[in-house]
Amino acid sequence: MKKVCTTLLTITLLGGCANGKISHDTTGVDKSVIDSVEKLFVGIPVLASMEGSTVRLDEDWVLTVKHNKPILALQLKEVYYHPTCDIALYREKGDNSVKGVAKPYIDEEVYHVGYPIGLPISVNKGKIVGNVNMKEYPECRVIATTGVVASGMSGGAVINSKGELLGVNWGYATSTIYWNNGTKLDYGGVFVPIQYVNDWIISVTGKDYFNK
Numbered sequence: 226m227k228k229v230c231t232t233l234l235t236i237t238l239l240g241g242c243a244n245g246k247i248s249h250d251t252t253g254v255d256k257s258v259i260d261s262v263e264k265l266f267v268g269i270p271v272l273a274s275m276e277g278s279t280v281r282l283d284e285d286w287v288l289t290v291k292h293n294k295p296i297l298a299l300q301l302k303e304v305y306y307h308p309t310c311d312i313a314l315y316r317e318k319g320d321n322s323v324k325g326v327a328k329p330y331i332d333e334e335v336y337h338v339g340y341p342i343g344l345p346i347s348v349n350k351g352k353i354v355g356n357v358n359m360k361e362y363p364e365c366r367v368i369a370t371t372g373v374v375a376s377g378m379s380g381g382a383v384i385n386s387k388g389e390l391l392g393v394n395w396g397y398a399t400s401t402i403y404w405n406n407g408t409k410l411d412y413g414g415v416f417v418p419i420q421y422v423n424d425w426i427i428s429v430t431g432k433d434y435f436n437k
Contacts, residue, residue, distance in 0.1 A: 243375035244397035244412040247341055251348050254336055255388035259348075260321035261383050265289060267299045278339035278381030280393060281322040282314075286430050288393050289293035289313050289380030290417065304348075304404040305429045311395055313380075313419045315428050323382065326434045327389035328420045329353055329368055337372040337414055339381025339394050347372035354410045357402060366421055367395055369402055369413040384417040414415035 251259055265277040277293035289297070291311045297304045304315040329335070330353065337349045351372020361369055372384075374397045381390045395415045402410045419426065419434070427433050 231346060243341070244414060245349075245372055245373035247344070247347050247373060247375050248349050249345050249347055251346070254338070254348050254384070255324070257324060258320065258336075258338060258382060258384055258388050259346060261323045261390075262338050262340070262346065263287075264377075265293055265296050265300075265380060267296050272342060276340065276342045276377040277379050278377065278394065280338075280380070280382035280390060281319055282326075282390075282430075282434060283318060283322045283432075285311050286432075287319070288316050288419075289315070290393055290395055293380050307365075307425050308421055309362060310367075310417055310422055310425075311362055312393060312422055314426065320378065322387070323384075323390040325389050325437065326389070326419050327385055327391055329385075329391045329418050333356060334386050335370055335391060336384050336386075337370070337374050337378065337381070337394055337416070338384060339374075339378025341375035342377035344375075344377075347373075347375060347378060349414070351414055354413060355404050355408060357398075358414065359415075364379075364416070365413050367417050368392070369398065369410055369415055371410065372414040373397075374414040374416075383418075385426075390419060392416040392420075 254433040261281045279289040302315040
């Protein structure tokens with residue numbers, strides 16, 4: 226991937242809204258992807274709840290984001306948190322895992338998949354624009370896209386047109402992102418790519434999902 230970096234001043238942590246119109250049209254997205262993404266939930270629906278999303282890597286491991294920790298802690302899961310990035314793994318047996326993983330590329334078409342709060346699963350198409358350095362996690366690079374991410378979708382899947390997993394939804398920018406090549410993006414979606422945390426995933430799971 227071309228390394229185009231910038232500094233993103235402020236990104237929301239998905240506090241009750243979205244960076245665009247949410248789509249629930251799953252046309253063109255492999256059913257296996259839809260089945261691999263699940264809602265992470267505790268509380269009373271709508272009234273008093275915490276919600277996020279997850280994506281299953283395989284029959285043993287599930288990916289989500291670290292800022293879903295309050296939900297994960299209440300569900301007493303065996304969770305492993307990345308030391309410097311907002312991503313987490315937990316061990317849980319299950320089916321409906323993703324087809325595989327892949328590396329992201331600039332200008333590639335992607336889909337953000339997850340569960341907005343109180344709504345059915347959402348699939349939002351976008352395009353990868355560039356790498357971003359986050360103020361909240363300065364040692365972790367993430368990727369910005371033109372896609373829509375809504376509250377509750379954090380931890381869900383970001384896939385390519387082949388249905389391969391690129392990373393997990395993180396949030397969205399609350400202002401314009403500028404790159405040093407002149408590119409800019411208003412209120413872009415943001416995700417944590419698996420490629421950038423692959424060594425950590427291998428250390429936790431003992432598996433290299435890029436070389437299965």
